[in-house]
Amino acid sequence: xxxxxxxxxxxxxxxxxxxxxxxxxxxxxxxxxxxxxxxxxxxxxxxxxxxxxxxxxxxxxxxxxxxxxxxxxxxxxxxxxxxxxxxxxxxxxxxxxxxxxxxxxxxxxx
Amino acid sequence: xxxxxxxxxxxxxxxxxxxxxxxxxxxxxxxxxxxxxxxxxxxxxxxxxxxxxxxxxxxxxxxxxxxxxxxxxxxxxxxxxxxxxxxxxxxxxxxxxxxxxxxxxxxxxxxxxxxxxxxxxxxxxxxxxxxxxxxxxxxxxxxxxxxxxxxxxxxxxxxxxxxxxxxxxxxxxxxxxxxxxxxxxxxxxxxxxxxxxxxxxxxxxxxxxxxxxxxxxxxxxxxxxxxxxxxxxxxxxxxxxxxxxxxxxxxxxxxxxxxxxxxxxxxxxxxxxxxxxxxxxxxxxxxxxxxxxxxxxxxxxxxxxxxxxxxxxxxxxxxxxxxxxxxxxxxxxxxxxxx
Numbered sequence: 464x465x466x467x468x469x470x471x472x473x474x475x476x477x478x479x480x481x482x483x484x485x486x487x488x489x490x491x492x493x494x495x496x497x498x499x500x501x502x503x504x505x506x507x508x509x510x511x512x513x514x515x516x517x518x519x520x521x522x523x524x525x526x527x528x529x530x531x532x533x534x535x536x537x538x539x540x541x542x543x544x545x546x547x548x549x550x551x552x553x554x555x556x557x558x559x560x561x562x563x564x565x566x567x568x569x570x571x572x573x
Numbered sequence: 574x575x576x577x578x579x580x581x582x583x584x585x586x587x588x589x590x591x592x593x594x595x596x597x598x599x600x601x602x603x604x605x606x607x608x609x610x611x612x613x614x615x616x617x618x619x620x621x622x623x624x625x626x627x628x629x630x631x632x633x634x635x636x637x638x639x640x641x642x643x644x645x646x647x648x649x650x651x652x653x654x655x656x657x658x659x660x661x662x663x664x665x666x667x668x669x670x671x672x673x674x675x676x677x678x679x680x681x682x683x684x685x686x687x688x689x690x691x692x693x694x695x696x697x698x699x700x701x702x703x704x705x706x707x708x709x710x711x712x713x714x715x716x717x718x719x720x721x722x723x724x725x726x727x728x729x730x731x732x733x734x735x736x737x738x739x740x741x742x743x744x745x746x747x748x749x750x751x752x753x754x755x756x757x758x759x760x761x762x763x764x765x766x767x768x769x770x771x772x773x774x775x776x777x778x779x780x781x782x783x784x785x786x787x788x789x790x791x792x793x794x795x796x797x798x799x800x801x802x803x804x805x806x807x808x809x810x811x812x813x814x815x816x817x818x819x820x821x822x823x824x825x826x827x828x829x830x831x832x833x834x835x836x837x838x839x840x841x842x843x844x845x846x847x848x849x850x851x852x853x854x855x856x857x858x859x860x861x862x863x864x865x866x867x868x869x870x871x872x873x874x875x876x877x878x879x880x881x882x883x884x885x886x887x888x889x890x891x892x893x894x895x896x897x898x899x900x901x902x903x904x905x906x907x908x909x910x911x912x
Contacts, residue, residue, distance in 0.1 A: 479868060551875030 466562035469569055470537035474527040474544055475501060476554030481525045484544055491540045493529050494569060501526045505553045524554075530561060532570045580904040590700075592693045593896055595794045599801020600892075611799050619792045619799075620864070621764045623692045626785035627710045628768015633781070634707035635773050643708060645844045646854060649836045650712040653858050654720035657684035657829050661821070662727060670815040674728050678870045678877035679818060681724025682886045683825050685862035686717040688761040689800055690894050692793050694856040697899055698849050703912060705849025711769055716857055718756045721866060722749055725873035732876070752873060759865035797895075800863070804888045811884030818881050822861075822889035826898045830859030834902060838909065848910040852902045859898040861890040 474484060481498060488496050501524040531537050541556045548554060563569055602609055661680025665671050691710055698705055729747045756762060771777050811819055837851030846854075863886045871879060906912065 479871060552871075 595797035596801040599798040603802040603805035624764035625768040629772040632769040632772020650715035654716035674877040675881040679882040683861040684720025685866040687860035690860035709853040728874040807888040810880035818885040822885040826859035826894040830855040833858030855902040863887040
């Protein structure tokens with residue numbers, strides 16, 4: 464089996480941003496994404512994990528992972544998310560190098 | 574003098590009532606660092622159960638109600654919600670060390686309504702056998718939504734002015750309809766409106782009396798526990814912002830409730846709004862949204878610091894409204910209406 468190089472974008476953001484970010488990801492041409500609940504601490508607030516009965520649940524965070532074969536698509540997604548979301552809400556974005564097995568599943572163009 | 578001693582007696586008795594006891598218990602438990610957690614899903618379910626019961630009761634009674642009777646209190650609710658926001662913003666602009674957007678957001682939350690405070694009031698009224706129109710809780714959206722909209726609109730106007738001054742060009746048009754939709758879709762309002770519709774249109778009495786009603790008080794006590802724990806946790810956030818928020822949060826519920834009481838009294842004279850209804854109007858005015866309001870404001874005024882408005886509302890505002898406000902308005906009504 465041959466492994467192919469790809470880029471993984473990891474976005475950790477406030478939960479209330481998740482639908483907005485997922486829309487952006489869909490529009491950019493990525494084939495899919497994975498969302499995982501998260502908690503932690505940032506420069507401004509402490510984010511409670513989903514275990515805790517936080518009265519206002521919308522303030523916990525999520526970790527969204529997107530894998531795309533094309534580096535420029537990855538960079539486009541990253542800059543879009545930073546521009547449109549992180550001015551006013553908390554979050555971070557970073558890129559990782561990954562190796563994937565079925566490139567057809569991750570390519571930006573159908 | 575009778576009034577004062579009566580009020581204090583009533584006040585002390587309230588601390589022994591399960592609702593207030595659980596609220597304080599929750600705060601203590603969190604303060605001592607206990608690992609007791611009520612799962613989030615249960616909290617959401619409880620909010621649903623409470624509002625469904627309130628809604629069903631209200632819907633069933635609307636069948637026999639005269640809609641004209643509702644019109645004036647509903648109009649007053651809208652007025653009060655808007656007034657609280659406007660006055661709150663003016664107050665905050667006078668206080669030093671207060672960021673303009675944070676003040677607007679906090680005023681917005683205090684104009685909005687808390688479902689939990691309303692539920693406590695209903696329980697206390699039932700215990701005191703004070704009758705009220707069962708549709709009175711339906712005044713909730715009339716106060717809640719205009720207040721939030723006004724706060725977001727004012728904040729956006731303020732921001733636009735700032736940006737025009739700096740020469741930035743970001744278009745921030747306020748989509749009012751979107752805010753209304755988001756508020757109505759919130760879990761608390763959805764449950765209330767669904768309950769109202771079902772009570773009005775279906776024969777839900779059996780399900781109400783066999784399921785929703787018996788469980789109401791018990792679930793309310795658990796909700797109070799959760800709110801107490803949350804109130805304690807948010808105190809740390811409140812410490813990080815100007816102490817004016819705490820002062821406002823302590824006094825505003827009483828101020829707003831008294832204004833509403835006065836307007837409710839007019840409604841009583843003009844259209845026969847019941848004393849219990851006047852109390853409910855006062856309670857929803859004094860309440861401040863701590864569940865559905867914050868996300869709406871976070872989305873509408875993203876630059877406001879949540880520690881200020883959530884801290885003010887959850888740590889100080891709601892406990893004051895429940896512990897001091899409700900007994901105060903009940904005692905006041907008993908004096909004024911000679912119940």
